[in-house]
Amino acid sequence: MPAYSIRRLIAAMALAAVAYSPAILRAQEAAPPEAAVEAPASQAAPSFERLVQQLGLGGFDDKIKAVETLTATGDARAVAALQAMMDGNLYTQEDKVYIAESGARDAKLKDAITGEAATITASGASRVTVNNRLRGILRGALGALTLFSPDPAQRASGAAALFRSRPAEMAEPLAAALAKETDPAAKREMEHSLAAIRLANPGDEAQRIAAAALLGNYADPETRALLTSLQSQEMSPALKATVASALAKVERSLAFWGVFNNIFQGVSLGSVLLLAAIGLAITFGVMGVINMAHGEMIMIGAYTTYMVQELFRAYLPGYTSWSMMFSVPAAFLVTGAIGVIIERGVIRFLYGRALETLLATWGISLILQQGVRTIFGPTNREVATPPWMSGAWEVVGGLTLTYNRMAIVIFSLVVLAMIALLMRYSSFGLHMRAVTQNRRMASSLGIRTGKVDALTFGLGSGIAGIAGVALSQISNVSPNLGQSFIIDSFMVVVFGGVGNLWGTLVGAFSLGLVNKFLEPYAGAVLGKIFVLIAIILFIQKRPRGLFALKGRSVEA
Amino acid sequence: MTTGPKPLFATMLLRSPKAALITVGLLVAAAILVPLLNQLLPASSPFHVPTYLVSLLGKYLCYALLALSVDLIWGYCGILSLGHGAFFSLGGYAMGMYLMRQIGPRGVYRDPILPDFMVFLNWKALPWYWHGFDMFWFAMIMVVLVPGILAFAFGWFAFRSRVTGVYLSIITQAMTFALLLAFFRNDMGFGGNNGMTDFKDLLGFNLQASSTRVALFSITAIALALAYLLCRWIIASRLGRVLIAIRDAESRVRFLGYRVEYYKLFVFILSAMLAGGAGALYVPQVGIINPSEFSPANSIEAVIWVAVGGRGSLHGAILGALLVNFGKSYFTTAFPDIWLYMLGTLFIVVTLFLPRGIVGALPAMPSMPKGWRSLKTPPEKAEEGRP
DSSP states (O other), rough: HHHHHHHHHHHHHHHHHHHHSHHHHHHHHHSHHHHHHHHOOHHHHHHHHHHHHTTTSSSSHHHHHHHHHHHHHHHHHHHHHHHHHHHTEEETTTTTEESSSSSTTOOOOEEETTOEEEEEEGOOOOOOOOOOOHHHHHHHHHHHHHHHHHHHHHHHHHHHHHHHOOOGGHHHHHHHHHHHOOOOOHHHHHHHHHHHHHHOOOOHHHHHHHHHHHHHHHHHHHHHHHHHHHHHHHHOOOHHHHHEEEEEEEEHHHHHHHHHHHHHHHHHHHHHHHHHHHHEEEEEEEHOOTTHHHHHHHHHHHHHHHEEEEEEEEGGGGGGGGHHHHHHHHHHHHHHHHHHHHHTTTGGTTOOOOHHHHHHHHHHHHHHHHHHHHHSSOOBBBOOHHHHHSSEEEEEEEEEHHHHHHHHHHHHHHHHHHHHHHHSSSHHHHHHHHHHHOOHHHHHTTTHHHHHHHHHHHHOOOOOHHHHHHHHHHBBBTTTTTHHHHHHHHHHHHHHSSHHHHHHHHHHHHHHHHHHHHHHHHHHHHHHHHHHHHHHHHHOOOOTTOOOOOOOOGGO | OOOSSSHHHHHHHHOOOOHEEEEEEHHHHHHHHHHHHHHOOOTTSOOOOOOOHHHHHHHHHHHHHHHHHHHHHHHHEEEOOHHHHHHHHHHHHHHHHHHHHHHHGGGGGGSSSSSSHHHTTTOOOOOOOTTTTTTTHHHHHHHHHHHHHHHHHHHHHHTTTTTOOHHHHHHHHHHHHHHHHHHGGGGGGGOOOGGGEOEEEEEEETTHHHHHHHHHHHHHHHHHHHHHHHHHHHSSSSSHHHHHHHHHHHHHHHTTTOOOHHHHHHHHHHHHHHHHHHHHHHHHHEEEEGGGGOHHHHHHHHHHHHHHHHOOOOHHHHHHHHHHHHHHHOOOOOOOTTHHHHHHHHHHHHHHOTHHHHHHHHTTTTTHHHHHHHSSOOHHHHHHOOO
């Protein structure tokens, strides 16, 4: 039943679409409304092929007739053929009609009805010519066909497309479609486009003013561009005032959402910095060791993600979207193990000599980087985004939140919470805090500081590996991945202070936010320079960071 | 742990007047011999030094001067700068600006005043900070003044608020990273990521001519020898003793009434100026200066030269810079894939097994463990806890 009523509607609207045109009389002769409206689906089907065939036959008048009749069937299959016709990609050969893939002379052809690949190319067929009048009719027909598609998303995108072209002749069918629309998203798009069409084209003054006022409710760059371009046009003072106030309103809400956008971008950057810096803060806080190979741990975590993904593709091709779940523990174990090896093999010999540790870990970072380059090659590796992380949530026109960034924000907070719980409630955490506060006293009380150091370094490296899993989603997986984050993570640790997770949290998010809020004014690079200079100045005021540990043990 | 400064002086200053003589002697000999071998001998002679090799050696000597400047603050004052490449590059840029102005109307765009990249960016007039660089004396002042001013501004803040240890290292790294980003920008007016190149001549001498290149080499060798003597003089003076005392026990020196921050500031500025001079000598010999010279990795490499040669030994720093760079030149052409492994291993091996570098390891081999402990683990560490 619904299919039948939609068909009726489409037919009616298609006719409305062409009602303005000079071809109206012929159209009615060719396709009496009753015939189209009453035609049951079963009978429309055979005629569809014939109608498509007719697109390529005869002169322009015959083609117009064919287009109108085809439109009146309301058959969505016609969209491809009509679109190709409008683009000049429709070809005909021996009463068969083909769609070309491109405008090239030797473009591949496929059958316009069945969609099968044709044996001939574009050079072997003749193009279906169109003129401007036919183009106008095609445009209306296409708009009408998508506006009444059974899929609400298609209706919405059809309406959105009309916003960009704004053909005056589409106002009527759009209004009709709007009256019938039930889906809120599609309805919003239709109202938007209808207002734009009415405002952009000359017409009834009151209607145009109402349209301008309505456009003021939309906050997206396209509406702003439309209103801005209209401001320079000649129009009545009343309309001009409405356009100006609508523009001001759009600007205001754009600025408003821009702030949220900046906040989201900043939080997103902050979460990345947080992930990268937590491990560094732990090792630095507990052991006083600056691990210059920390960035390489992130990089190895990202490569582990890639390896897990490849294993899933090879052995469990049906479950690839789950590979990300397994990457997290895998990356933690791999980098954690490497971390313990580094600590036992190199760093433990260098305690009390922080500057030497810095150099030794830099050497390790060079070796790890070159090792990965030898094994995987210098080129980027591609890590797929699982389906549940792809896509975006469009809050309003001016604000879009991508799911993978949101996932990383949540993930970073979960990781932080788990670390905080570990530090607070586990005996390992207790030992770690004891060593942080007073190494010698902790040792005197029987804590094996060497073991705590090794595990701490392993934990810090493991978290870096987890950060690598997250970063593989938003950054190129290459041997240089770690380098791009290491200085920023240092800055977070230096800014936030050592031995305090809150410091890292606050440091990471404030750096992320400040960076993103400076960007629109100063550009990405200059913004970053400002942040670096600000931190260099900040550390003069608070040499031990924002949340420095206090007490005798940390005083010089 | 309570070892006072006494054995330090015994080993470090009094031990090696011979070393000073040898170092200066070798440098002066190189400054005289290399030009002779290049200019007088025919190219077929086995002792002929080809011009490209002269420039390569000159480049190494510039690195050695940079290493000397790093050693002065790290080896003798305990300041580990991971941003000394910034001072080196600033000196290089000052020289590069002079050389750019010397090109004059011989550039691709034939503009008598504006360097090519400015014409390319459609700039109409020279930015204010480019004025004066057509005069050699002005450029030479800038070569030391700009790094000096940056070191003053940076050190003034850092040392006054007692930023020490790894914190200082990290913010010096941030400093050079910020400069790297800044110099990559086209609108900074320093040629963006292409930097400056295509230099024609220096004080009227053609930079491509072998005589100019040989002269530059000799000047570099003499400059290195002079800088070495200057550093030695400072280290041996009363000021030098305070610097070493600061390295070993900063708080104690402060409590004795010395203004630690002024001593540190002085030596930091001097070191930055030396690094700037090294950069200025470097640019005409390699023929290009671009922002990648600011990259933090370069600065850290300079530190490893010092560590390899021997921290706290001036001739050790020179030796380390020469050795590592010879190795780098050899291995990056012979085995390009393993060079980074070797460099990385060098970092680890030197910090673990040769804390006083080659120079420190050679004569003191038998009693090394005791010897280097008192030298390399200054009481400061135990006294101050974590950095």
